[in-house]
Amino acid sequence: MTKITTGATMSLDGYIADANHGGFEYLFQWYTAGDVEVPTGFPDMTFRVSPASAKHLHELQEQLGVLVCGRRLYDITNGWGGRHPMDKPVVVLSHSVPEGKPQEDENFVFVSAGIHAAIDKAKQIAGGKDVGVNGGTIAQQCLDAGLLDEVAVDLVPVILGSGIPFFGQLENAPVQLEGPISVVEGIGVTHLNYKVVPKK
Template identity: 60%
Template sequence: MSKVTTGATMSLDGYIAGPQESGFDLLFQWYGNGDVEIPTASPDVPPLRVSAASAEVVTKEWGNTGALVVGRHLYDMTNAWGGRHPMDVPVVVLTHRRPEDRPEDDENFVFVTEGIEAAVARAKELAGAKDVVVNGGQMARQCLEAGLLDEFGVALVPVVLGDGKKLFGELGTAPVQFDGPVEVVEGTGVTHLRYRVKK
């Protein structure tokens, strides 16, 4: 059955990015510390080279994903991943206004201006029987607050960033309880954890 999930690589002190969009070199070291290559569909993103345990987690998650929901900030920050997301699935971009250079939606990017519920609904249409993955931060927070989120995964890395951006942003509905972890996988330089949202 299709699920709405989110996930992020996170520091031990709970940040998915450091101050002023820093710390990614530390957070994503595990993307290049292994022997198993995972190709990406983006011309701007090189293949991942991860441990066998991490590769099993990543390939399973990517294989189960039918569409993504991201915010305009990430879309702009990555320069639209060079035209195609690394996971090779359509991306729904939640934005206040669509980019001027994208007057129409295509098989790579769909733009939604009506809020998180509309963005998730559109992503579900695109995903079919597969899962919808919502980007961490503001998108994940909005999804959790709206009762749309089913699961989330954390790739926990052994680094402390001290400050920055949290997985669920400034959550307005705390505290929130979860079931799990329902999955624990030890990779090289990362521990993969998965939790279910208590409905």
Template identity: 60%
Template sequence: MSEIYTCATMSIDGYISGPAESGFEHLFHWYGSGDVEVPTANPQRTLKMSAASAKYFTELSANTGALVVGRKLFDAVNGWGGRHPMNVPVVVLSHGVPDGWPRVGSPFTFVSGGIEEAVAVAGKLAGGRAVGVNGGTIARQCLNAGLLDEVLIDLVPVLLGGGTKFFDQLADAPVVLEGPISTVEGRGVTHLRYGVRRS
């Protein structure tokens, strides 16, 4: 079975977006704060990171075989224009399929049966590599269902003061994590990796 992880860029006070979906210029500044070019599936979108962040990002991408995201994120980014920047299959957990989808050759699969179904489908698509689930509601559902193996945090030195938390409304808090398993110092970001302790 594929390893399941969640990864999000987070402010020091624990938010993955600020009030009214703000703060992204601070959270994702590290995507363009370096000299190392990191190509994505979108030819018009090349990232420029510090050497440490580029190594971390490319290794994570290479080890990821599929993603699970929610409908809110899918709609907010307009389906990434038809292909996720990591160029892997994406399972979208949604109550319904949006207009115009699925498209022929699309890497998106829509499921409505809950987080367990979404993770199972992603695991089959991942080809033995890891499955990444996006932060917020999807990460919480995955953790509450006992499916999450690791939590990766791209910690940015900003205080947003409110917004969407990485984790909220946990069923069995506190949740004890192992680690950090690894720490990578980038430019304007610290990449942290933790294991989820099984009870």
């Protein structure tokens, strides 16, 4: 069954970036902390992680059918040059279709009718695999709408002190989770996976 999941690398104090949208030299140390090569989809970038993290990342990649992100990330990455590095189709929640792009092709689908419509579309595309929702605003909207099934945190040993929270100001806080339903100890990272307990 298709699950709606979100995941991000997070500092121990709950941030996915520092206040200047940086801090990645701290957050992503685990990407180069091991010996097992993991291709990233970018030809000039290869991660080297622990065997446990490599297995974990491989399983995530296998389970994932489609991604959902916001227009801001799509624009920042310039549409990842045409195809997402994880080699999955991406549903982009966006008020408009970028100029010169079709509303839908095998790489990107632009949905303007809100988060429910974006998730519905993603489920259709997922082919029974999981829908991976981008952390930050989109994950918050999913949590608030009761659409999120699981939260995966790659918890890293740094205290940033301030920054961009994984889960900002939620309308429906507090959100009760269950678990962790899995704990994978990597080098420089602890992979924790939680189920979202539906609101009564």
